[in-house]
Amino acid sequence: xxxxxxxxxxxxxxxxxxxxxxxxxxxxxxxxxxxxxxxxxxxxxxxxxxxxxxxxxxxxxxxxxxxxxxxxxxxxxxxxxxxxxxxxxxxxxxxxxxxxxxxxxxxxxxxxxxxxxxxxxxxxxxxxxxxxxxxxxxxxxxxxxxxxxxxxxxxxxxxxxxxxxxxxxxxxxxxxxxxxxxxxxxxxxxxxxxxxxxxxxxxxxxxxxxxxxxxxxxxxxxx
Amino acid sequence: xxxxxxxxxxxxxxxxxxxxxxxxxxxxxxxxxxxxxxxxxxxxxxxxxxxxxxxxxxxxxxxxxxxxxxxxxxxxxxxxxxxxxxxxxxxxxxxxxxxxxxxxxxxxxxxxxxxxxxxxxxxxxxxxxxxxxxxxxxxxxxxxxxxxxxxxxxxxxxxxxxxxxxxxxxxxxxxxxxxxxxxxxxxxxxxxxxxxxxxxxxxxxxxxxxxxxxxxxxxxxxxxxxxxxxxxxxxxxxxxxxxxxxxxxxxxxxxxxxxxxxxxxxxxxxxxxxxxxxxxxxxxxxxxxxxxxxxxxxxxxxxxxxxxxxxxxxxxxxxxxxxxxxxxxxxxxxxxxxxxxxxxxxxxxxxxxxxxxxxxxxxxxxxxxxxxxxxxxxxxxxxxxxxxxxxxxxxxxxxxxxxxxxxxxxxxxxxxxxxxxxxxxxxxxxxxxxxxxxxxxxxxxxxxxxxxxxxxxxxxx
Numbered sequence: 096x097x098x099x100x101x102x103x104x105x106x107x108x109x110x111x112x113x114x115x116x117x118x119x120x121x122x123x124x125x126x127x128x129x130x131x132x133x134x135x136x137x138x139x140x141x142x143x144x145x146x147x148x149x150x151x152x153x154x155x156x157x158x159x160x161x162x163x164x165x166x167x168x169x170x171x172x173x174x175x176x177x178x179x180x181x182x183x184x185x186x187x188x189x190x191x192x193x194x195x196x197x198x199x200x201x202x203x204x205x206x207x208x209x210x211x212x213x214x215x216x217x218x219x220x221x222x223x224x225x226x227x228x229x230x231x232x233x234x235x236x237x238x239x240x241x242x243x244x245x246x247x248x249x250x251x252x253x254x255x256x257x258x259x260x261x262x263x264x265x266x267x268x269x270x271x272x273x274x275x276x277x278x279x280x281x282x283x284x285x286x287x288x289x290x291x292x293x294x295x296x297x298x299x300x301x302x303x304x305x306x307x308x309x310x311x312x313x314x315x316x317x318x
Numbered sequence: 319x320x321x322x323x324x325x326x327x328x329x330x331x332x333x334x335x336x337x338x339x340x341x342x343x344x345x346x347x348x349x350x351x352x353x354x355x356x357x358x359x360x361x362x363x364x365x366x367x368x369x370x371x372x373x374x375x376x377x378x379x380x381x382x383x384x385x386x387x388x389x390x391x392x393x394x395x396x397x398x399x400x401x402x403x404x405x406x407x408x409x410x411x412x413x414x415x416x417x418x419x420x421x422x423x424x425x426x427x428x429x430x431x432x433x434x435x436x437x438x439x440x441x442x443x444x445x446x447x448x449x450x451x452x453x454x455x456x457x458x459x460x461x462x463x464x465x466x467x468x469x470x471x472x473x474x475x476x477x478x479x480x481x482x483x484x485x486x487x488x489x490x491x492x493x494x495x496x497x498x499x500x501x502x503x504x505x506x507x508x509x510x511x512x513x514x515x516x517x518x519x520x521x522x523x524x525x526x527x528x529x530x531x532x533x534x535x536x537x538x539x540x541x542x543x544x545x546x547x548x549x550x551x552x553x554x555x556x557x558x559x560x561x562x563x564x565x566x567x568x569x570x571x572x573x574x575x576x577x578x579x580x581x582x583x584x585x586x587x588x589x590x591x592x593x594x595x596x597x598x599x600x601x602x603x604x605x606x607x608x609x610x611x612x613x614x615x616x617x618x619x620x621x622x623x624x625x626x627x628x629x630x631x632x633x634x635x636x637x638x639x640x641x642x643x644x645x646x647x648x649x650x651x652x653x654x655x656x657x658x659x660x661x662x663x664x665x666x667x668x669x670x671x672x673x674x675x676x677x678x679x680x681x682x683x684x685x686x687x688x689x690x691x692x693x694x695x696x697x698x699x700x701x702x703x704x705x706x707x708x709x710x711x712x713x714x715x716x717x718x719x720x721x722x723x724x725x726x727x728x729x730x731x732x733x734x735x736x737x738x739x740x741x742x743x744x745x746x747x748x749x750x751x752x753x754x755x756x757x758x759x760x761x762x763x764x765x766x767x768x769x770x771x772x773x774x775x776x777x778x779x
């Protein structure tokens with residue numbers, strides 16, 4: 096799961112980025128509207144946290160530009176101007192949710208997770224695939240009720256596959272959604288990670304679709 | 319009409335002046351006419367007297383040869399007021415009298431009270447035999463060698479003279495009165511004509527106040543055009559001030575809330591005493607900042623005049639926003655609002671009122687929220703009702719619910735300021751907010767707000 100944080104206050108930006116990182120996201124950061132606009136336009140984010148009051152380009156303009164350019168990723172707006180007229184302007188520009196400053200980080204995280212789930216078509220906070228259960232609120236994975244310890248990257252990989260269970264996810268798509276933009280990407284490492292996750296889960300839910308990528312399905316559904 | 323109305327002032331002044339001028343003119347004209355009439359009357363009497371004297375021929379014994387006759391027929395009409403008589407003074411005997419006297423005798427006052435003038439003539443107003451007043455002229459003439467003195471007395475009817483004057487006065491009063499009414503009527507027409515631009519200003523201003531126009535529109539005379547310009551400048555300045563205050567409040571919100579967010583997040587998960595203090599203090603700061611900024615914004619907005627906000631688009635935008643904000647919950651939002659309904663006030667305020675109420679209703683609802691906005695027929699108000707099918711409030715809870723910063727249920731997010739902000743905004747606009755039991759089973763928040771009433775009176779739906 097990749098997230099973009101566009102916030103001009105460096106401390107707040109860092110705090111949000113850290114919190115999202117702890118929650119299992121690969122996070123990119125931008126500190127003004129132009130930079131944020133560019134990143135959101137070029138990288139495939141699973142969620143964006145966008146401040147409304149930004150230097151160089153206003154958050155509303157950035158959001159309108161994205162939506163005008165067919166960028167449909169879920170966007171959570173942060174606003175200090177918490178009047179309804181401002182919130183409505185944000186939603187009219189294409190926002191999916193808002194959080195008013197000052198906020199509790201837990202609220203931002205909860206809303207971000209909900210947005211990601213909704214974007215993938217899941218209505219509840221828990222995603223299950225056979226015995227594998229992903230609790231998006233706690234960033235926890237269990238198999239048949241037993242907790243599984245995963246590294247951040249492994250969790251991200253499994254989480255992305257679980258969010259998009261039932262369809263084939265290509266390797267390049269996985270790479271784009273697992274690493275932040277500064278990471279030195281190597282497609283061969285994906286196979287290594289998939290292998291490790293399979294081993295840790297101990298059940299056969301991740302299927303390799305030769306030449307295309309991976310897909311997640313409950314064991315009994317598997318061919 | 320108020321005592322100091324310009325129209326009344328002008329009318330009073332014009333009427334006062336007209337009446338004064340006309341009364342003085344009437345008196346002067348009547349006096350002049352009276353003088354002329356009196357002089358005519360006197361010369362007629364004098365002429366008749368001379369005719370009488372000439373007509374009387376005496377013999378040597380100073381006896382009247384034959385009774386004189388005057389050509390004027392009035393002296394033959396009995397009791398006409400036109401009389402004459404000739405008196406031989408040494409014998410105090412009337413020797414001849416006009417037929418009109420029918421044998422009666424006229425009496426002049428004593429010489430002491432009415433002396434003769436150097437021409438041996440005197441004038442007096444005396445009572446005639448029938449009791450009416452007559453003007454009398456008497457000429458003393460000495461005749462014959464025995465120097466017998468005779469008094470030739472001739473009278474004319476004063477009633478006739480006075481009737482003439484009276485008639486003249488009547489006509490004068492009639493014509494001057496007519497003239498006076500004409501003056502007042504013309505003054506009124508003038509005032510109405512002069513005042514028309516002022517009435518147009520008033521109409522234009524009321525269009526601004528009602529929100530139909532943004533500024534005073536129309537051509538006005540050069541005397542009041544500067545005033546119109548100043549008023550428009552004032553309206554524009556008012557709008558700019560409000561805009562600036564709102565922007566400042568927004569900037570201040572941004573400037574304060576971002577650092578508070580940083581402090582709060584930094585201290586949230588740490589256990590040191592410092593972190594604890596920071597955590598508590600930032601919470602206090604947050605409440606204070608929100609509370610005062612909301613009120614600063616409200617104070618900045620409430621005085622704007624001449625704005626109208628269509629309700630429907632705001633409702634539609636908010637409905638879309640609510641769908642996303644409460645996407646986790648399956649709540650059906652039903653909106654009822656006529657397309658042409660307009661709120662008489664700022665869009666920000668309407669959004670704030672609707673947003674807070676609908677958001678609250680979503681937080682409490684089990685599955686359904688109804689929003690109904692309708693004009694209140696016969697009044698310049700609209701009625702807004704937000705219903706939910708949640709568990710509602712008891713009547714005690716409803717009474718307490720509007721208290722500042724109160725939260726009904728600590729488990730439901732929200733600072734609790736929403737309802738009190740709405741209550742204050744509604745009060746600022748002269749409306750009312752009431753909490754009632756909803757037909758859906760939960761809470762109903764009923765609000766009345768001013769609406770734009772189309773020109774031509776209060777519409778009824």
